[in-house]
Amino acid sequence: MANRTQKIIQNALSRGQSALSEYESKRVLAAYGIPISKELLVTSASQARAAAKKIGYPIVLKACSPNETHKTEKGLVVVNLSNQKELNLAWLSLGKKAGKSYKGAWLVQEMVKGSREIMIGMHRDPGFGPAVMFGLGGIFTEILQDVVFRVAPLRKRDASDMLRGIRAKKILNEIRGLPAANREILTHTLMAVGQIALDHPDIAEIDINPMIIRGAKAVAVDGLIMFSES
Amino acid sequence: MPSIMERFFNPKSVVIVGASGTVGKPGNVVIQNMLDNKYRGEIFLVNPRGGKIGKLPVITSINKLPENIDQAVVTLPADLVPETIRALSKKGVNAIILAASGFAEVDQLGEKRQKELLQVIKETGARVIGPNTTGHISVPSNFTSSFFPLGKVPRGSVSYIAQTGNFCGISIRHLISAENYGIARSCGLGNKADLDECDILEFYGQDDETKSIFMYLESISNPTRFLRVAKRVSRNKPVFLLKGGATEAGAAAALAHTGSLAADGRIVEGAIMQAGVTRLTQYSQLFHVAKALDMMPIPRGNRVSFLSPSGAFTVCMTDVCRSLGLEVPELEDKTCKRLQDFAPPFIRMRNPVDIFGSVGIHGYDVAYKDALEGVLIDRNIDSVVAILMLTTETGIPDLKFIVDLANKYSTKPIYVTFMGEHRHNMASKEFLEASGVPCYLEIERPFEVLSILAKCRQYMRRS
Structure with missing residues (x-):
């Protein structure tokens, strides 16, 4: 596992990247058994159409490049495309926004639906080492700062403590017709993120935000792995 | 060397x-x-x-x-x-x-x-x-x-x-x-x-x-x-x-x-x-x-009983306990019966223990002593706080009974706190602490300490 992911990371570092692209980041996450959204990397409109067909509408179209770590802020994401016509239009408008200089690829991704968003991350503390983070996802991460940390390696008990450690912990319960979130997936993801950091000292930050709880099961919808400056 | x-x-x-x-x-x-x-x-x-x-x-x-x-x-x-x-x-x-x-x-x-x-x-x-x-x-x-x-x-x-x-x-x-x-x-x-x-x-x-x-x-x-x-x-x-x-x-x-x-x-x-x-x-x-x-053992868990001669404190301190993650559980039937035997029939004795009526009938030391012993024996309880309300008019009881009970039931912590005349609080605190019973002048404080110790107990089990 570490070998496979080490190759992705080494290649990126040798290309001078300061981060993995979303696609590369998610290969690493998936290699550690973290559930990720179905997605295909494309470079042309016809590839995008084929990918969308394979994944099944509705889909999301995103810019995917290691240099494009703020794609949402730049408007380089269009969600909930429900047919080929919408995809074609989105392809043109995103291409225009990205500009001629954009050298990156595009990601065609399944549209993961769920009303609960969480975040799981890792910050490599200079003293304590990899600190795994859990909190509310999306814009609430920043607004409420409702997050907890534990230092890797995490025991299962540490991971379960984290799920109970945020103020908004009830979000994982059965609530308003939604099923209780599958805690196994979440504890596994927390422990895996810690393990990725332990296995790969080049990684400074991991940011899975949002992880959307679809039904009971959490899926990493966006993922970013950043390297230490050296 | x-x-x-x-x-x-x-x-x-x-x-x-x-x-x-x-x-x-x-x-x-x-x-x-x-x-x-x-x-x-x-x-x-x-x-x-x-x-x-x-x-x-x-x-x-x-x-x-x-x-x-x-x-x-x-x-x-x-x-x-x-x-x-x-x-x-x-x-x-x-x-x-x-x-x-x-x-x-x-x-x-x-x-x-x-x-x-x-x-x-x-x-x-x-x-x-x-x-x-x-x-x-x-x-x-x-x-x-x-x-x-x-x-x-x-x-x-x-x-x-x-x-x-x-x-x-x-x-x-x-x-x-x-x-x-x-x-x-x-x-x-x-x-x-x-x-x-x-x-x-x-x-x-x-x-x-x-x-x-x-x-x-x-x-x-x-x-x-x-x-x-x-x-x-x-x-x-x-x-x-x-x-x-x-x-x-x-x-x-x-x-x-x-x-x-x-x-x-x-x-x-x-x-x-x-x-x-x-x-x-x-x-x-x-x-x-x-x-x-230093004075008492670490409580086994987060289940607290407390004694107070004021209804307001039984209510307020229950709120404090809950917000601190402490439980104020039901007492065992035999404890309730024991407390009721000392109390006037119009007060329903439960946890927290409203000691007002019993004090009126039996006096401070007899009422507190019996109630304190009752909750100390109770298997639903991990720690006990006695709230003393002392004034010159009520008289100052001989508090040795608290020390004796603390020694007799040495595996369960007893803390004391006060509401009343400051000089009597201070004198009681000096006496009790010299004999190993911790006292806190602010009424919420013993509960805060218990909540920290309950967490400590929990974390120690995990490490």
């Missing part, structure tokens, strides 16, 4: 370099402190002026000292420190307390001095507490290196590690005069140029005199080692940490104070929990929780 920690905490002999005959100077206070605490080892004094200080002769130079004195307390200014360590090392003195300030905590020159100090430490193999420390205290050995006037420090089971001089200074005076419990050891870490919190924590961990450990830290020198050591120590002893500089503003103050950069408070919080350490959030908890543990 005794281990380095033995030489620091159980020295058979000590030399004070920079001893002074001038009352109030650090080099004089430290001698007075040793005498006040009835230190029985040999005391050597060094000052180039020679002569005598009190009954003790003053030696003019380190070179004239006998070999292998266990410990040196150096109260000289910063620029004399390196040569002093070299001279002491030649005489086989390797456990050194450095009081001097003017190192990394101040400026660039100080930083340069600290680097030089590290070089000397490396070269001589000396072990150093400080610089910039008020020293340390070791009550079982009647010893202290503190240069803050302490008086006799009472013996107890609590030990402190502090990145401040307060716990070998003013805070000790506070706990002696206001909190009535004792300590085993205390160590002011100063700038941690050499020995740090891990070394002291490791020593406290295997020290039979230390039953619980309280730390005040502004920085953690080696977080990985700290977690490893803390995890091991917290399996057997309650360990608490107040981390100064947890907020951004506090972190700026920490930088000015000890030259340390504060790690993200939330990471520290998570990490220490993993290591079985209980986090404190207020300075006063360093006393309140310590007093509870």
